[in-house]
Amino acid sequence: MVKHLTKAREKGGRSKHSLIGVAIVVLILIPFVIESPYTIHLFIMAFVAVILGMTFTMLFSSGQISLGGAAPFAIGAYASALLTLNFKISFWLALPAATIITGILALGIGWVLCRHAGAAFVVLTMVFGLVIVQTVGQVEEFGGWGGLTSIPRPDTIANIEFVGKTPYYYLILFVLLIVILIYNAFYTSRFGRILRAIKLSPHLAQSLGINLFRYRLMAFVVAAIPAGIVGSFYAHYARAIVPDTFGGWASIRIQLYPVLGGLDYYILGPAVGAIIMTFVPEYLRITKEVEPIITGLLLLLIIVFFPGGVLGVIFRSGRAMSLSGGINKTRSWLIKKISG
Protein backbone atom coordinates (compact mmCIF):
# COMPACT_ATOMS: atom_id res chain seq x y z
CA MET A 1 0.00 0.00 0.00
CA VAL A 2 2.70 2.43 1.05
CA LYS A 3 4.78 1.37 -1.93
CA HIS A 4 1.81 2.04 -4.13
CA LEU A 5 1.40 5.51 -2.76
CA THR A 6 5.04 6.44 -3.19
CA LYS A 7 4.89 5.19 -6.73
CA ALA A 8 1.82 7.24 -7.45
CA ARG A 9 3.49 10.27 -5.93
CA GLU A 10 6.61 9.74 -8.03
CA LYS A 11 4.47 9.46 -11.10
CA GLY A 12 2.71 12.68 -10.14
CA GLY A 13 6.08 14.31 -9.61
CA ARG A 14 7.27 13.27 -13.05
CA SER A 15 4.21 14.46 -14.92
CA LYS A 16 4.33 17.66 -12.89
CA HIS A 17 7.89 18.25 -14.01
CA SER A 18 7.05 17.40 -17.58
CA LEU A 19 4.20 19.89 -17.51
CA ILE A 20 6.61 22.61 -16.38
CA GLY A 21 9.09 21.44 -19.03
CA VAL A 22 6.50 21.67 -21.79
CA ALA A 23 5.52 25.15 -20.65
CA ILE A 24 9.13 26.33 -20.74
CA VAL A 25 9.75 24.81 -24.18
CA VAL A 26 6.61 26.47 -25.54
CA LEU A 27 7.73 29.82 -24.15
CA ILE A 28 11.19 29.39 -25.70
CA LEU A 29 9.69 28.47 -29.10
CA ILE A 30 7.25 31.38 -29.24
CA PRO A 31 9.59 33.79 -31.12
CA PHE A 32 10.24 31.07 -33.72
CA VAL A 33 6.56 30.47 -34.30
CA ILE A 34 5.16 33.96 -34.04
CA GLU A 35 6.41 36.37 -36.62
CA SER A 36 4.54 39.52 -35.66
CA PRO A 37 6.88 41.76 -33.64
CA TYR A 38 3.81 43.34 -32.09
CA THR A 39 2.69 40.02 -30.65
CA ILE A 40 6.19 39.44 -29.28
CA HIS A 41 5.98 42.92 -27.78
CA LEU A 42 2.73 41.91 -26.09
CA PHE A 43 4.41 38.81 -24.68
CA ILE A 44 7.23 40.95 -23.32
CA MET A 45 4.77 43.32 -21.66
CA ALA A 46 2.81 40.36 -20.34
CA PHE A 47 5.94 38.91 -18.70
CA VAL A 48 6.71 42.31 -17.16
CA ALA A 49 3.15 42.34 -15.83
CA VAL A 50 3.42 38.77 -14.52
CA ILE A 51 6.52 39.64 -12.49
CA LEU A 52 4.93 42.81 -11.12
CA GLY A 53 1.79 40.87 -10.24
CA MET A 54 3.86 38.28 -8.40
CA THR A 55 5.46 41.02 -6.29
CA PHE A 56 1.99 42.11 -5.14
CA THR A 57 1.24 38.52 -4.19
CA MET A 58 4.49 38.22 -2.27
CA LEU A 59 3.43 41.10 -0.02
CA PHE A 60 -0.12 39.81 0.10
CA SER A 61 1.15 36.44 1.32
CA SER A 62 2.14 38.23 4.53
CA GLY A 63 -1.30 39.80 4.74
CA GLN A 64 -0.18 43.24 3.56
CA ILE A 65 -1.92 44.96 0.66
CA SER A 66 0.19 47.43 -1.28
CA LEU A 67 -1.29 50.13 -3.46
CA GLY A 68 2.19 51.34 -4.34
CA GLY A 69 3.32 48.38 -6.40
CA ALA A 70 4.58 50.64 -9.15
CA ALA A 71 6.99 52.47 -6.80
CA PRO A 72 9.86 49.92 -6.88
CA PHE A 73 9.17 49.49 -10.61
CA ALA A 74 9.72 53.25 -10.99
CA ILE A 75 12.81 53.26 -8.79
CA GLY A 76 14.41 50.48 -10.83
CA ALA A 77 13.54 52.17 -14.12
CA TYR A 78 14.75 55.64 -13.14
CA ALA A 79 17.89 54.38 -11.37
CA SER A 80 18.90 52.36 -14.40
CA ALA A 81 18.04 55.07 -16.93
CA LEU A 82 19.81 57.83 -14.99
CA LEU A 83 22.92 55.69 -14.45
CA THR A 84 23.27 54.88 -18.14
CA LEU A 85 22.42 58.42 -19.29
CA ASN A 86 24.57 60.35 -16.81
CA PHE A 87 27.50 58.02 -16.27
CA LYS A 88 27.46 56.25 -19.61
CA ILE A 89 27.71 52.87 -17.94
CA SER A 90 26.49 49.75 -19.67
CA PHE A 91 23.00 48.37 -19.12
CA TRP A 92 24.62 45.19 -17.85
CA LEU A 93 26.09 47.17 -14.96
CA ALA A 94 23.08 49.45 -14.54
CA LEU A 95 20.74 46.47 -14.13
CA PRO A 96 22.43 45.06 -11.02
CA ALA A 97 23.08 48.59 -9.73
CA ALA A 98 19.41 49.51 -10.11
CA THR A 99 18.47 46.26 -8.40
CA ILE A 100 20.69 47.05 -5.43
CA ILE A 101 19.41 50.64 -5.26
CA THR A 102 15.82 49.39 -5.29
CA GLY A 103 16.64 46.87 -2.58
CA ILE A 104 18.32 49.44 -0.33
CA LEU A 105 15.53 51.99 -0.78
CA ALA A 106 12.95 49.27 -0.10
CA LEU A 107 14.78 48.41 3.10
CA GLY A 108 14.70 52.05 4.22
CA ILE A 109 11.10 52.68 3.19
CA GLY A 110 9.98 49.32 4.55
CA TRP A 111 11.67 50.14 7.85
CA VAL A 112 9.06 52.86 8.29
CA LEU A 113 6.07 51.32 6.47
CA CYS A 114 6.25 47.76 7.78
CA ARG A 115 5.62 48.90 11.34
CA HIS A 116 2.07 49.38 10.16
CA ALA A 117 -0.47 46.82 9.05
CA GLY A 118 -3.94 46.80 7.58
CA ALA A 119 -5.47 50.01 6.32
CA ALA A 120 -2.56 52.16 7.54
CA PHE A 121 -0.16 50.15 5.39
CA VAL A 122 -2.44 50.37 2.36
CA VAL A 123 -2.68 54.15 2.64
CA LEU A 124 1.03 54.59 3.31
CA THR A 125 2.04 52.54 0.26
CA MET A 126 -0.41 54.47 -1.89
CA VAL A 127 0.90 57.82 -0.67
CA PHE A 128 4.43 56.62 -1.13
CA GLY A 129 3.74 55.54 -4.69
CA LEU A 130 2.35 58.98 -5.47
CA VAL A 131 5.31 60.70 -3.79
CA ILE A 132 7.70 58.79 -6.07
CA VAL A 133 5.81 59.90 -9.17
CA GLN A 134 5.73 63.52 -7.96
CA THR A 135 9.43 63.40 -7.15
CA VAL A 136 10.55 62.25 -10.59
CA GLY A 137 7.99 64.59 -12.17
CA GLN A 138 8.92 67.74 -10.27
CA VAL A 139 12.70 67.35 -10.23
CA GLU A 140 14.27 68.35 -13.53
CA GLU A 141 17.36 66.21 -12.82
CA PHE A 142 15.09 63.18 -12.89
CA GLY A 143 13.65 64.22 -16.23
CA GLY A 144 10.58 66.13 -15.05
CA TRP A 145 7.10 65.41 -16.37
CA GLY A 146 8.54 65.01 -19.86
CA GLY A 147 10.42 61.97 -18.67
CA LEU A 148 13.71 60.54 -19.85
CA THR A 149 14.34 59.76 -23.48
CA SER A 150 17.03 58.11 -25.61
CA ILE A 151 17.80 55.60 -22.93
CA PRO A 152 20.42 53.34 -24.52
CA ARG A 153 19.76 49.78 -25.59
CA PRO A 154 21.56 47.02 -23.75
CA ASP A 155 25.07 46.57 -25.20
CA THR A 156 25.78 43.58 -27.33
CA ILE A 157 26.63 40.72 -25.08
CA ALA A 158 27.89 37.24 -26.05
CA ASN A 159 27.24 38.16 -29.68
CA ILE A 160 23.62 38.94 -28.97
CA GLU A 161 22.63 42.28 -30.41
CA PHE A 162 19.63 43.94 -28.85
CA VAL A 163 17.80 44.85 -32.02
CA GLY A 164 14.28 43.73 -32.70
CA LYS A 165 12.11 42.19 -30.05
CA THR A 166 13.48 38.67 -29.75
CA PRO A 167 16.55 39.33 -27.52
CA TYR A 168 14.39 41.33 -25.13
CA TYR A 169 11.88 38.51 -25.14
CA TYR A 170 14.48 35.99 -24.02
CA LEU A 171 15.97 38.35 -21.45
CA ILE A 172 12.65 39.00 -19.74
CA LEU A 173 11.69 35.32 -20.02
CA PHE A 174 14.94 34.48 -18.25
CA VAL A 175 14.21 37.03 -15.51
CA LEU A 176 10.68 35.68 -15.18
CA LEU A 177 11.84 32.09 -14.73
CA ILE A 178 14.43 33.13 -12.14
CA VAL A 179 11.87 35.14 -10.18
CA ILE A 180 9.43 32.22 -10.26
CA LEU A 181 12.19 29.91 -9.05
CA ILE A 182 13.14 32.18 -6.14
CA TYR A 183 9.59 33.03 -5.13
CA ASN A 184 8.67 29.37 -5.26
CA ALA A 185 11.62 28.63 -2.97
CA PHE A 186 10.31 31.25 -0.55
CA TYR A 187 6.78 29.90 -0.56
CA THR A 188 7.84 26.29 -0.08
CA SER A 189 10.35 27.05 2.68
CA ARG A 190 9.59 27.96 6.26
CA PHE A 191 9.38 31.61 5.19
CA GLY A 192 6.20 30.87 3.27
CA ARG A 193 4.75 29.30 6.39
CA ILE A 194 5.78 32.25 8.54
CA LEU A 195 4.26 34.80 6.15
CA ARG A 196 1.04 32.83 5.99
CA ALA A 197 0.95 32.62 9.78
CA ILE A 198 1.32 36.40 10.02
CA LYS A 199 -1.46 36.82 7.48
CA LEU A 200 -3.88 34.43 9.19
CA SER A 201 -3.32 35.62 12.76
CA PRO A 202 -0.63 38.16 13.62
CA HIS A 203 -1.50 37.76 17.30
CA LEU A 204 -0.95 34.03 17.39
CA ALA A 205 2.14 34.30 15.19
CA GLN A 206 3.69 36.74 17.63
CA SER A 207 2.99 34.44 20.55
CA LEU A 208 5.05 31.80 18.74
CA GLY A 209 8.08 34.05 18.69
CA ILE A 210 7.63 35.38 15.16
CA ASN A 211 8.90 38.95 14.85
CA LEU A 212 6.11 40.50 12.79
CA PHE A 213 8.12 43.54 11.71
CA ARG A 214 11.12 41.55 10.57
CA TYR A 215 9.15 39.18 8.34
CA ARG A 216 6.87 41.88 6.98
CA LEU A 217 10.01 43.83 6.08
CA MET A 218 11.51 40.72 4.49
CA ALA A 219 8.42 40.28 2.31
CA PHE A 220 8.51 43.99 1.46
CA VAL A 221 12.11 43.85 0.23
CA VAL A 222 11.68 40.50 -1.53
CA ALA A 223 8.67 42.00 -3.31
CA ALA A 224 10.49 45.20 -4.27
CA ILE A 225 13.64 43.71 -5.79
CA PRO A 226 12.10 41.90 -8.82
CA ALA A 227 10.03 45.02 -9.49
CA GLY A 228 13.29 46.99 -9.59
CA ILE A 229 14.84 44.50 -12.03
CA VAL A 230 11.79 44.69 -14.26
CA GLY A 231 11.90 48.49 -14.02
CA SER A 232 15.46 48.52 -15.28
CA PHE A 233 14.53 46.15 -18.10
CA TYR A 234 11.52 48.21 -19.05
CA ALA A 235 13.47 51.48 -19.17
CA HIS A 236 15.94 50.05 -21.67
CA TYR A 237 13.28 48.24 -23.62
CA ALA A 238 10.87 51.16 -24.01
CA ARG A 239 13.90 53.49 -24.16
CA ALA A 240 11.79 56.34 -22.86
CA ILE A 241 10.04 56.63 -19.52
CA VAL A 242 7.59 59.18 -18.18
CA PRO A 243 6.34 59.54 -14.58
CA ASP A 244 2.77 58.73 -15.60
CA THR A 245 3.77 55.17 -16.49
CA PHE A 246 4.35 54.56 -12.77
CA GLY A 247 1.34 56.40 -11.35
CA GLY A 248 -1.53 55.24 -9.20
CA TRP A 249 -3.20 53.55 -12.14
CA ALA A 250 -0.13 51.38 -12.71
CA SER A 251 -0.25 50.25 -9.08
CA ILE A 252 -3.91 49.37 -9.39
CA ARG A 253 -3.21 47.31 -12.50
CA ILE A 254 -0.43 45.46 -10.68
CA GLN A 255 -2.92 44.57 -8.00
CA LEU A 256 -5.53 43.58 -10.56
CA TYR A 257 -3.41 40.80 -12.12
CA PRO A 258 -3.38 38.50 -9.08
CA VAL A 259 -6.95 39.41 -8.15
CA LEU A 260 -8.14 38.47 -11.63
CA GLY A 261 -6.02 35.31 -11.80
CA GLY A 262 -6.77 34.16 -8.28
CA LEU A 263 -5.23 35.34 -5.03
CA ASP A 264 -5.04 31.81 -3.67
CA TYR A 265 -2.55 30.84 -6.36
CA TYR A 266 0.62 32.68 -5.49
CA ILE A 267 2.47 32.06 -8.75
CA LEU A 268 -0.08 30.93 -11.33
CA GLY A 269 -2.62 33.54 -10.23
CA PRO A 270 -0.69 36.67 -11.23
CA ALA A 271 0.54 34.87 -14.36
CA VAL A 272 -2.96 34.06 -15.59
CA GLY A 273 -4.29 37.50 -14.65
CA ALA A 274 -1.44 39.41 -16.30
CA ILE A 275 -1.66 37.41 -19.52
CA ILE A 276 -5.41 37.96 -19.75
CA MET A 277 -5.07 41.65 -18.98
CA THR A 278 -2.38 42.09 -21.63
CA PHE A 279 -3.89 40.14 -24.50
CA VAL A 280 -7.65 40.40 -24.13
CA PRO A 281 -7.93 44.22 -24.43
CA GLU A 282 -5.68 44.04 -27.51
CA TYR A 283 -7.81 41.52 -29.32
CA LEU A 284 -11.01 43.23 -28.32
CA ARG A 285 -9.50 46.37 -29.86
CA ILE A 286 -10.21 48.38 -26.78
CA THR A 287 -8.69 51.83 -27.01
CA LYS A 288 -6.33 53.22 -24.41
CA GLU A 289 -8.89 55.81 -23.31
CA VAL A 290 -11.66 53.34 -22.59
CA GLU A 291 -9.44 50.64 -21.14
CA PRO A 292 -9.22 52.02 -17.57
CA ILE A 293 -13.00 52.19 -17.34
CA ILE A 294 -13.39 48.60 -18.45
CA THR A 295 -10.49 47.49 -16.25
CA GLY A 296 -12.03 49.19 -13.23
CA LEU A 297 -15.44 47.66 -13.83
CA LEU A 298 -13.82 44.29 -14.35
CA LEU A 299 -12.05 44.56 -11.00
CA LEU A 300 -15.31 45.40 -9.26
CA LEU A 301 -17.15 42.51 -10.89
CA ILE A 302 -14.45 40.00 -10.02
CA ILE A 303 -14.24 41.05 -6.38
CA VAL A 304 -18.01 40.93 -5.99
CA PHE A 305 -18.86 37.79 -7.95
CA PHE A 306 -15.66 35.74 -8.26
CA PRO A 307 -13.49 36.46 -5.24
CA GLY A 308 -11.39 33.41 -6.12
CA GLY A 309 -10.44 34.83 -9.52
CA VAL A 310 -10.20 32.88 -12.78
CA LEU A 311 -8.29 29.98 -11.23
CA GLY A 312 -10.74 29.87 -8.35
CA VAL A 313 -13.56 29.45 -10.87
CA ILE A 314 -11.72 26.81 -12.90
CA PHE A 315 -10.39 24.73 -10.01
CA ARG A 316 -13.53 25.33 -7.93
CA SER A 317 -11.70 25.35 -4.60
CA GLY A 318 -8.41 25.01 -2.84
CA ARG A 319 -5.27 27.05 -2.95
CA ALA A 320 -1.66 26.63 -3.93
CA MET A 321 1.13 28.72 -2.58
CA SER A 322 3.81 26.87 -4.49
CA LEU A 323 4.23 26.44 -8.20
CA SER A 324 4.01 22.66 -7.90
CA GLY A 325 0.73 22.99 -6.02
CA GLY A 326 -0.66 25.06 -8.87
CA ILE A 327 0.73 22.67 -11.48
CA ASN A 328 -0.82 19.72 -9.66
CA LYS A 329 -4.18 21.45 -9.75
CA THR A 330 -3.75 22.15 -13.46
CA ARG A 331 -2.74 18.56 -14.11
CA SER A 332 -5.73 17.03 -12.38
CA TRP A 333 -7.98 19.57 -14.09
CA LEU A 334 -6.53 18.67 -17.50
CA ILE A 335 -6.87 14.96 -16.81
CA LYS A 336 -10.48 15.43 -15.81
CA LYS A 337 -11.20 17.50 -18.94
CA ILE A 338 -9.53 14.99 -21.25
CA SER A 339 -11.01 11.87 -19.71
CA GLY A 340 -14.50 13.26 -19.37
Add this chain to the structure above:
Amino acid sequence: MALLEIRGLTKNFSGLTAVNDVSMDILEFEILGLIGPNGAGKTTLFNLISGYIRPTQGRIVFNEEDLAGLRADEIACRGIARTFQASTLFMQETLFNNVFTGFHLSYKQAGWKALFHTAGANKEEAGIKKSVIEILDFMGLTDLQNELCVNLPHGHQRTAGVCVALATKPKLLLLDEPMTGMNPSETLHMTSLIRKIRERGVAIVIVEHDMKAIMDLCDRIVVLNYGNKIAEGLPQDVKENKEVIEAYLGKEEN
Protein backbone atom coordinates in the same frame (compact mmCIF):
# COMPACT_ATOMS: atom_id res chain seq x y z
CA MET B 1 13.70 30.90 43.46
CA ALA B 2 10.51 31.68 41.65
CA LEU B 3 10.29 31.09 37.90
CA LEU B 4 8.26 34.25 37.42
CA GLU B 5 8.14 37.13 39.86
CA ILE B 6 5.50 39.80 39.57
CA ARG B 7 5.99 42.86 41.73
CA GLY B 8 3.61 45.77 42.13
CA LEU B 9 2.11 45.30 38.69
CA THR B 10 -0.43 47.94 37.69
CA LYS B 11 -2.23 48.58 34.43
CA ASN B 12 -4.42 51.60 33.80
CA PHE B 13 -6.64 51.81 30.75
CA SER B 14 -7.41 55.53 30.56
CA GLY B 15 -8.78 55.82 34.07
CA LEU B 16 -9.82 52.23 34.55
CA THR B 17 -7.41 50.22 36.66
CA ALA B 18 -7.54 46.70 35.25
CA VAL B 19 -4.70 45.36 37.36
CA ASN B 20 -3.83 47.11 40.61
CA ASP B 21 -0.53 46.60 42.41
CA VAL B 22 -0.48 42.83 42.03
CA SER B 23 2.50 40.88 43.33
CA MET B 24 2.81 37.14 43.01
CA ASP B 25 5.26 34.35 42.29
CA ILE B 26 4.98 31.43 39.98
CA LEU B 27 7.16 28.54 41.03
CA GLU B 28 8.81 26.00 38.80
CA PHE B 29 6.73 22.93 37.92
CA GLU B 30 3.60 24.24 39.61
CA ILE B 31 0.07 24.54 38.33
CA LEU B 32 -1.26 27.86 39.49
CA GLY B 33 -4.93 28.73 39.13
CA LEU B 34 -5.87 32.32 38.48
CA ILE B 35 -9.53 32.92 39.26
CA GLY B 36 -11.88 35.78 39.86
CA PRO B 37 -15.21 37.13 38.65
CA ASN B 38 -15.58 38.51 35.13
CA GLY B 39 -13.52 41.64 34.62
CA ALA B 40 -11.22 40.86 37.50
CA GLY B 41 -8.15 41.44 35.33
CA LYS B 42 -7.07 37.87 34.67
CA THR B 43 -6.69 38.17 30.92
CA THR B 44 -5.08 41.60 31.34
CA LEU B 45 -2.53 39.96 33.61
CA PHE B 46 -1.85 37.34 30.92
CA ASN B 47 -1.47 40.05 28.30
CA LEU B 48 0.98 41.88 30.56
CA ILE B 49 3.09 38.79 31.21
CA SER B 50 3.19 37.76 27.56
CA GLY B 51 4.04 41.27 26.36
CA TYR B 52 0.88 42.16 24.41
CA ILE B 53 0.39 45.23 26.58
CA ARG B 54 2.84 47.28 28.64
CA PRO B 55 2.40 47.71 32.39
CA THR B 56 1.79 51.18 33.78
CA GLN B 57 3.90 50.26 36.77
CA GLY B 58 5.64 47.29 38.28
CA ARG B 59 8.08 44.61 37.28
CA ILE B 60 7.86 41.16 35.75
CA VAL B 61 10.95 39.03 36.18
CA PHE B 62 11.24 35.69 34.40
CA ASN B 63 14.19 33.42 35.11
CA GLU B 64 15.94 36.35 36.78
CA GLU B 65 15.51 38.51 33.70
CA ASP B 66 13.40 41.67 33.72
CA LEU B 67 10.86 41.51 30.89
CA ALA B 68 10.28 45.27 30.81
CA GLY B 69 9.95 46.65 27.30
CA LEU B 70 10.13 43.31 25.51
CA ARG B 71 7.74 42.56 22.63
CA ALA B 72 5.46 39.53 22.66
CA ASP B 73 7.69 37.58 20.26
CA GLU B 74 10.77 38.32 22.35
CA ILE B 75 9.00 37.05 25.45
CA ALA B 76 7.98 33.90 23.55
CA CYS B 77 11.66 33.39 22.72
CA ARG B 78 12.46 33.42 26.43
CA GLY B 79 10.11 30.53 27.11
CA ILE B 80 6.69 31.89 27.95
CA ALA B 81 3.87 30.53 25.78
CA ARG B 82 0.19 31.32 25.97
CA THR B 83 -3.15 30.37 24.56
CA PHE B 84 -5.96 32.80 23.88
CA GLN B 85 -9.46 33.05 25.25
CA ALA B 86 -11.18 32.75 21.90
CA SER B 87 -9.88 29.77 19.96
CA THR B 88 -7.03 31.47 18.14
CA LEU B 89 -5.54 29.22 15.49
CA PHE B 90 -4.42 29.57 11.89
CA MET B 91 -7.94 28.54 10.93
CA GLN B 92 -7.37 28.05 7.20
CA GLU B 93 -4.40 25.78 7.82
CA THR B 94 -4.25 22.12 8.72
CA LEU B 95 -3.71 21.15 12.32
CA PHE B 96 -0.32 19.74 11.36
CA ASN B 97 0.78 23.04 9.81
CA ASN B 98 -0.46 24.96 12.83
CA VAL B 99 1.83 23.03 15.11
CA PHE B 100 4.59 23.05 12.47
CA THR B 101 4.47 26.86 12.46
CA GLY B 102 4.64 26.77 16.25
CA PHE B 103 8.14 25.34 15.98
CA HIS B 104 9.38 28.61 14.51
CA LEU B 105 11.88 29.07 17.35
CA SER B 106 13.44 25.64 16.91
CA TYR B 107 15.21 26.39 13.65
CA LYS B 108 18.96 26.69 14.02
CA GLN B 109 19.99 26.53 10.37
CA ALA B 110 20.50 29.76 8.43
CA GLY B 111 17.52 31.05 6.45
CA TRP B 112 19.22 30.84 3.04
CA LYS B 113 19.81 27.14 3.58
CA ALA B 114 16.09 26.65 4.08
CA LEU B 115 15.52 28.64 0.89
CA PHE B 116 17.78 26.39 -1.17
CA HIS B 117 16.60 23.25 0.60
CA THR B 118 20.13 22.16 1.51
CA ALA B 119 20.67 18.74 3.05
CA GLY B 120 21.15 20.29 6.49
CA ALA B 121 17.96 22.32 6.27
CA ASN B 122 15.96 19.33 5.00
CA LYS B 123 17.24 17.18 7.84
CA GLU B 124 16.32 19.84 10.36
CA GLU B 125 12.85 20.16 8.87
CA ALA B 126 12.35 16.39 8.96
CA GLY B 127 13.31 16.40 12.63
CA ILE B 128 10.82 19.16 13.36
CA LYS B 129 8.07 17.31 11.51
CA LYS B 130 8.74 14.36 13.82
CA SER B 131 8.37 16.63 16.84
CA VAL B 132 5.04 17.88 15.45
CA ILE B 133 3.74 14.32 15.34
CA GLU B 134 5.14 13.73 18.80
CA ILE B 135 3.14 16.66 20.24
CA LEU B 136 -0.02 15.60 18.39
CA ASP B 137 0.41 12.07 19.72
CA PHE B 138 0.95 13.39 23.20
CA MET B 139 -2.24 15.45 23.04
CA GLY B 140 -4.19 12.73 21.23
CA LEU B 141 -4.92 14.66 18.04
CA THR B 142 -2.79 12.72 15.53
CA ASP B 143 -5.84 11.44 13.66
CA LEU B 144 -6.94 14.99 12.90
CA GLN B 145 -3.60 16.30 11.70
CA ASN B 146 -4.74 16.88 8.12
CA GLU B 147 -7.99 18.63 9.03
CA LEU B 148 -8.28 22.37 8.58
CA CYS B 149 -8.52 23.90 12.03
CA VAL B 150 -11.68 25.73 11.09
CA ASN B 151 -13.39 22.34 10.67
CA LEU B 152 -12.37 20.99 14.07
CA PRO B 153 -15.00 20.79 16.80
CA HIS B 154 -14.66 23.42 19.49
CA GLY B 155 -13.14 21.12 22.11
CA HIS B 156 -10.44 20.00 19.71
CA GLN B 157 -9.72 23.59 18.76
CA ARG B 158 -8.99 24.37 22.42
CA THR B 159 -6.64 21.38 22.59
CA ALA B 160 -5.05 22.37 19.30
CA GLY B 161 -4.30 25.79 20.75
CA VAL B 162 -2.38 24.11 23.55
CA CYS B 163 -0.49 21.96 21.00
CA VAL B 164 0.64 25.06 19.12
CA ALA B 165 1.76 26.75 22.35
CA LEU B 166 3.69 23.63 23.36
CA ALA B 167 5.58 23.71 20.07
CA THR B 168 7.48 26.76 21.32
CA LYS B 169 8.95 24.53 24.06
CA PRO B 170 7.91 26.81 26.89
CA LYS B 171 9.08 26.81 30.49
CA LEU B 172 5.91 28.61 31.47
CA LEU B 173 2.56 28.05 29.82
CA LEU B 174 -0.33 30.47 30.28
CA LEU B 175 -3.70 28.87 29.53
CA ASP B 176 -6.61 31.26 29.11
CA GLU B 177 -9.84 29.35 29.78
CA PRO B 178 -8.76 26.07 28.16
CA MET B 179 -11.96 24.28 29.17
CA THR B 180 -14.53 26.83 28.07
CA GLY B 181 -17.34 25.21 26.17
CA MET B 182 -16.18 21.68 26.87
CA ASN B 183 -18.45 18.92 28.09
CA PRO B 184 -17.57 17.16 31.38
CA SER B 185 -15.69 14.31 29.73
CA GLU B 186 -13.67 16.69 27.58
CA THR B 187 -12.91 18.76 30.66
CA LEU B 188 -11.66 15.67 32.43
CA HIS B 189 -9.47 14.82 29.45
CA MET B 190 -8.04 18.34 29.36
CA THR B 191 -7.31 18.14 33.10
CA SER B 192 -5.26 15.01 32.61
CA LEU B 193 -3.46 16.56 29.63
CA ILE B 194 -2.50 19.60 31.68
CA ARG B 195 -1.12 17.32 34.38
CA LYS B 196 0.89 15.46 31.74
CA ILE B 197 2.29 18.74 30.45
CA ARG B 198 3.41 19.66 33.95
CA GLU B 199 5.16 16.31 34.23
CA ARG B 200 7.33 17.43 31.32
CA GLY B 201 8.68 20.21 33.49
CA VAL B 202 6.45 23.06 32.38
CA ALA B 203 4.99 25.46 34.91
CA ILE B 204 1.38 26.31 34.12
CA VAL B 205 -0.87 29.24 34.98
CA ILE B 206 -4.48 28.58 34.20
CA VAL B 207 -7.42 30.96 34.06
CA GLU B 208 -10.68 29.05 34.20
CA HIS B 209 -14.25 29.45 35.37
CA ASP B 210 -14.83 25.74 35.91
CA MET B 211 -14.23 25.70 39.67
CA LYS B 212 -14.31 21.95 40.01
CA ALA B 213 -11.55 21.55 37.43
CA ILE B 214 -9.50 24.34 39.01
CA MET B 215 -9.78 22.94 42.52
CA ASP B 216 -8.89 19.52 41.18
CA LEU B 217 -5.92 20.60 39.15
CA CYS B 218 -4.12 23.43 40.87
CA ASP B 219 -1.39 23.36 43.46
CA ARG B 220 -2.07 26.94 44.43
CA ILE B 221 -4.68 29.50 43.54
CA VAL B 222 -4.55 33.27 43.22
CA VAL B 223 -7.82 35.19 43.31
CA LEU B 224 -8.27 38.55 41.63
CA ASN B 225 -11.17 40.94 42.07
CA TYR B 226 -11.40 44.35 40.39
CA GLY B 227 -7.72 44.11 39.57
CA ASN B 228 -6.65 43.45 43.15
CA LYS B 229 -5.24 40.26 44.51
CA ILE B 230 -7.62 39.28 47.32
CA ALA B 231 -6.40 35.81 48.18
CA GLU B 232 -3.63 33.34 47.51
CA GLY B 233 -3.09 29.84 48.80
CA LEU B 234 -4.04 26.19 48.63
CA PRO B 235 -7.35 25.34 46.92
CA GLN B 236 -9.00 24.39 50.24
CA ASP B 237 -8.02 27.61 51.93
CA VAL B 238 -9.10 29.75 49.02
CA LYS B 239 -12.43 27.99 48.81
CA GLU B 240 -13.18 28.89 52.42
CA ASN B 241 -11.79 32.41 52.25
CA LYS B 242 -14.49 34.90 53.23
CA GLU B 243 -13.37 37.59 50.82
CA VAL B 244 -13.38 35.16 47.92
CA ILE B 245 -16.87 33.95 48.70
CA GLU B 246 -18.02 37.56 48.88
CA ALA B 247 -16.39 38.39 45.58
CA TYR B 248 -18.24 35.58 43.86
CA LEU B 249 -21.55 35.60 45.68
CA GLY B 250 -21.78 39.14 46.97
CA LYS B 251 -21.81 40.35 50.57
CA GLU B 252 -24.27 38.82 52.96
CA GLU B 253 -26.68 41.42 54.13
CA ASN B 254 -27.07 42.35 57.77
